[in-house]
Amino acid sequence: MDLYLPIANLSVNALVIVALGAGVGLLSGMFGVGGGFLTTPLLIVYGIPPTVAAASAASQVTGASVSGVFAYFRRDGVDVKMGGVLVAGGIIGSFLGAWLFRLLQALGQIDTTIAVTYVLLLGSIGGLMLKESIEAIRVTRGAIPAPPRRRRHHPLVASLPFRMRFYRSGLYISPLAPLLLGVATGVLTILLGIGGGFVLVPAMIYLLGMATQVVVGTSLFQILFVTAAATMVHATTTKAVDIVLAGLLLLGSVAGAQIGARFAAKARPEYLRLALAIMVLLVAIRIGLGLGWRPDEIYTVELS
Amino acid sequence: MGERAGTATKRWRIAVAFAAPLAIAASNPGSKPVLVPDVSQREIEIAYSFTGAELLLFGAILLPPGEPRADARHPIDVVVVVKGPVQSITIREKEKIAGIWVNAERLGYRSAPSFYAIASSRPIRQLVDDRTRAIYELGLDSLQLSPASSAPANVQDRFTRGLVDLRARSGLYYEAPHAVEITDGVLYRARVNIPARVPVGRFTAETFLIRDGKVLGAAVRDIDVRKSGFERFVARAAQRSSFLYGLTAVALSVLLGWGAGQIARRI
Numbered sequence: 001m002d003l004y005l006p007i008a009n010l011s012v013n014a015l016v017i018v019a020l021g022a023g024v025g026l027l028s029g030m031f032g033v034g035g036g037f038l039t040t041p042l043l044i045v046y047g048i049p050p051t052v053a054a055a056s057a058a059s060q061v062t063g064a065s066v067s068g069v070f071a072y073f074r075r076d077g078v079d080v081k082m083g084g085v086l087v088a089g090g091i092i093g094s095f096l097g098a099w100l101f102r103l104l105q106a107l108g109q110i111d112t113t114i115a116v117t118y119v120l121l122l123g124s125i126g127g128l129m130l131k132e133s134i135e136a137i138r139v140t141r142g143a144i145p146a147p148p149r150r151r152r153h154h155p156l157v158a159s160l161p162f163r164m165r166f167y168r169s170g171l172y173i174s175p176l177a178p179l180l181l182g183v184a185t186g187v188l189t190i191l192l193g194i195g196g197g198f199v200l201v202p203a204m205i206y207l208l209g210m211a212t213q214v215v216v217g218t219s220l221f222q223i224l225f226v227t228a229a230a231t232m233v234h235a236t237t238t239k240a241v242d243i244v245l246a247g248l249l250l251l252g253s254v255a256g257a258q259i260g261a262r263f264a265a266k267a268r269p270e271y272l273r274l275a276l277a278i279m280v281l282l283v284a285i286r287i288g289l290g291l292g293w294r295p296d297e298i299y300t301v302e303l304s
Numbered sequence: 305m306g307e308r309a310g311t312a313t314k315r316w317r318i319a320v321a322f323a324a325p326l327a328i329a330a331s332n333p334g335s336k337p338v339l340v341p342d343v344s345q346r347e348i349e350i351a352y353s354f355t356g357a358e359l360l361l362f363g364a365i366l367l368p369p370g371e372p373r374a375d376a377r378h379p380i381d382v383v384v385v386v387k388g389p390v391q392s393i394t395i396r397e398k399e400k401i402a403g404i405w406v407n408a409e410r411l412g413y414r415s416a417p418s419f420y421a422i423a424s425s426r427p428i429r430q431l432v433d434d435r436t437r438a439i440y441e442l443g444l445d446s447l448q449l450s451p452a453s454s455a456p457a458n459v460q461d462r463f464t465r466g467l468v469d470l471r472a473r474s475g476l477y478y479e480a481p482h483a484v485e486i487t488d489g490v491l492y493r494a495r496v497n498i499p500a501r502v503p504v505g506r507f508t509a510e511t512f513l514i515r516d517g518k519v520l521g522a523a524v525r526d527i528d529v530r531k532s533g534f535e536r537f538v539a540r541a542a543q544r545s546s547f548l549y550g551l552t553a554v555a556l557s558v559l560l561g562w563g564a565g566q567i568a569r570r571i
Contacts (some may be wrong), residue, residue, distance in 0.1 A: 004354040004500065006531060007539040011355045011500035052471025063557035068567025108396045174443075198309040228554045239542050243553050249558055254564035261568075291404040298398050299466035300407070303391055 005244035008052045014248055016046070021060060021252025028064045028253065029260020029266070030097055030277040034166040036061045036194035036227075037122060039249065048245070054193035054243045055234035060249040061195040065220045068304065072217030079168035079214045082178055083221040086200075089179040090226030093186020096218040098233045101190055112291075113298075119146065121188070125198055125273060126280035133273035140270060148158040169210040169218070175213050177208060195223035198280065338366040339382075339523040341511040346525075348498065356500045359386065359527065361423075362493040363507055365486075372516075374489035381385035381425045382484045382492040383442060383512040387454075388419025388476075389505030392452075395463050411463040412452040418503045419476050420447065423494040429513050434479075440519060444468050444477055455474060475499040504530050538553040 003014040018116040028035035042055035059161050072078050084298045087186055162174050179204055185196030201220040204210045210218070235241045264272060361384050366374065374380040392506045393416050399408035422428060428443045437446040447468070471477040476499065484494040484527035498507075509530055513521040530540055541549045 002353060002355045004350060004535060005354050006535040007542055009501065009503065059553050059557040062554060063561035063564075066558050066561030067568070068561065070565055099450075107408060108394075112406045180456050203463070230557070231554050231557070232547070232550040235542070235553060236546045238506055239546055241542065241550065241553050243538060243549070243556065247556060247560075249555060250560045254560050257561075258564055258568035278443070293405075294400075295398055295405050299463070299470050300396050300398075301467060301470060303393055 005242050016092035017248040018252040022251035023255030025256025026260040029257035030264045033197045040193040051240040053218045057193035058227045058230040059199035059246040064253050065224045068220045069224050077201050077217030078221050079218045082166045082169050083177045083218045085178045086182040087225040089182020090186035092188050093183035094230045094233045094250040097187040097190025098237050110189035119284045122280050126277050127279035133270050148149040168214050335523050340364045341520045341523045343525050345371045348529040359496045375468045381431050381514040383424040384437045384494045386496050387417045390415040391418050413449045416449045421496050423480040425484040427481040450483045486541050
């Protein structure tokens, strides 16, 4: 079933895009991540222009996170105060990201930057997750003793001024730390079309030392608002949001996410994390190899 | 009554349009041959199901009385060139730097056609010499792209070849030798495929009549490619009311996400 995309200016097979959305949605429901880190590269491989891919993938992440946010609200799993600080940072970050995007586009280095950032980010986070999940599996099997539970924020975070109380997170820290974290994920959202969940969640646990029961809900809350803001920034600056493409992705992903969430309820969390870590590392390796291989296209054309 | 009169006038006009060249050709012996071209579609509308279009270009070759008819030694050839709107573009070239491929050099072009298809009755290099091909822009190696810099000729050539190769592989530039059929030396027809990736705008279909290495006649027809219906509405909304467009995209994603959650809770 061929469908013409009015902004990307090309015709795609609608079923392939819906299936792609469903696959990513399934994974995002299972692992609790937005899945933007898979959507954008896959769309580019399918032939969608990179800018349109990044701009339209952000709205898919919005759709995937909505039902999660509602679910966490119902069981009081969102720290709205902390989330608000993160969202404020995220919105600042998305404007910063838009400026960076235009700058890199003018220099002709946007594609390389996207690829290198993906490799570094996915490689490091995937590596950390792999190590952590293998340890967790060995603990549950009784191979090694459980490490002592520490929940402390990073010393750098503790040194920041203007401390505030975040009751739901169980923290007394400076709001500057989550604000800066929000700015960083906002930049990533604009540049890479990702929600930033897989950066945010480890950072909230290991850097801020937040109470784990509100980590996922609060990160989803931040992702919802920041991807919505990113869609707005793309719509008004790059004008590259393809609503038809976004709609097709959403159709697949919202359905996939619900099915994925049911799978996740049955599976053991440390095995899920192991699978996610392996997947993230595979994507990183594939993109990294792509940087070193001689590309199919030595020349690229852009309108000026 | 008025409508019938209008149709009659239209018919009369068409008759004149066809007869006029015949009359000119007949009244001036020794004058140049005339091409009467037409296209199957003057407008190509891009709608949701658009996957490309096939244009049929056809017409008549009117030889003046003095001109001998086509034979094996002096054949008449027809070349059809379809061009898309020109674009101002920047081409970037990747180079391997520190182990990874990054964009290094670049070159700007002021007027590169977004689409270029040349169909001919015989391979174009057998019909005319290089100079004529450069004048009329016949063939992928004869495009006049006007580089917007003073880069040395060999660098410009390298970038031009890169552009032509890139667009040829995505079906935007191509040569179709033998795609023009000529019947009895008077009627010609050619099919040209327009892929779905073309930009909107005014396309031109130029037809050339070639004999003995010379371009004897030429004629141009315009074809408008535009988005229609929903596609035009979306493209316009994205450009003109981008804020509302963005809000709609966000609302769509929130509604779909929320709706799916509600449905899943019921099941």
